[in-house]
Amino acid sequence: MTIHEIKKKIVQYTRLVQSRGYTVASEGNISVRLPDGYVMITPTKIIKDFITEDDLVVVDMDGNHVDGARKATTERFTHLTIYKKRHDIDCIVHAHPVYTVLSTVIGTNPFEEIFISEAAMFLKKVAFAKFAKPSTKEGADAVRDVCGNSDVIVIDRHGSFTCGKDVETAFSLLEILEKYCKMYYLASMSGKPINFIDSSIVEELRNVPY
Ligand SMILES: [Zn+2]
Numbered sequence: 001m002t003i004h005e006i007k008k009k010i011v012q013y014t015r016l017v018q019s020r021g022y023t024v025a026s027e028g029n030i031s032v033r034l035p036d037g038y039v040m041i042t043p044t045k046i047i048k049d050f051i052t053e054d055d056l057v058v059v060d061m062d063g064n065h066v067d068g069a070r071k072a073t074t075e076r077f078t079h080l081t082i083y084k085k086r087h088d089i090d091c092i093v094h095a096h097p098v099y100t101v102l103s104t105v106i107g108t109n110p111f112e113e114i115f116i117s118e119a120a121m122f123l124k125k126v127a128f129a130k131f132a133k134p135s136t137k138e139g140a141d142a143v144r145d146v147c148g149n150s151d152v153i154v155i156d157r158h159g160s161f162t163c164g165k166d167v168e169t170a171f172s173l174l175e176i177l178e179k180y181c182k183m184y185y186l187a188s189m190s191g192k193p194i195n196f197i198d199s200s201i202v203e204e205l206r207n208v209p210y
Pocket of ligand 1: 028075094095096134158159
């Protein structure tokens with residue numbers, strides 16, 4: 001993929017994340033690891049509906065500015081800490097999806113048991129990172145501690161990081177995560193018992209290649 005194609009994809013998906021309501025205002029960010037080892041990432045302080053390819057920034061693996069007119073997101077250090085630990089992924093989407101965050105606000109874990117197959121097949125094992133102030137070293141450390149075996153990380157009272165080989169995969173994980181947490185919340189609110197899938201079947205589903 002050319003740099004132009006990568007830029008186009010980041011912009012498309014940044015707007016899509018915003019239009020779906022997984023972020024509002026200037027929240028959230030998307031990054032892609034480039035073939036030269038640098039990372040292209042969305043900038044800080046921009047309303048994501050209006051982002052263009054000219055707004056994207058390139059940083060090195062220490063977060064230093066390499067290219068672009070704007071300043072990179074302050075959450076770049078969490079992206080970089082994931083890339084340093086996970087050499088198998090090349091894209092990260094960070095968002096603040098309402099139902100996913102809400103589940104941590106009210107202290108529930110929608111993934112203790114699973115009730116639809118897609119949650120096991122696509123999300124595999126969801127990791128949880130402890131609360132830390134956003135854009136801090138502590139926040140990046142908390143994510144690094146749990147991201148080794150999971151492409152889906154939920155941060156207590158903050159948001160999600162979803163990772164993949166490409167933007168489509170990282171975005172899809174975000175979408176499936178939020179849909180599942182929404183269903184869990186609505187099912188819990190119904191007052192009816194939730195009909196979970198047997199845990200041995202959940203394990204089988206997690207082993208289905210995706
Ligand atoms: Zn955030």
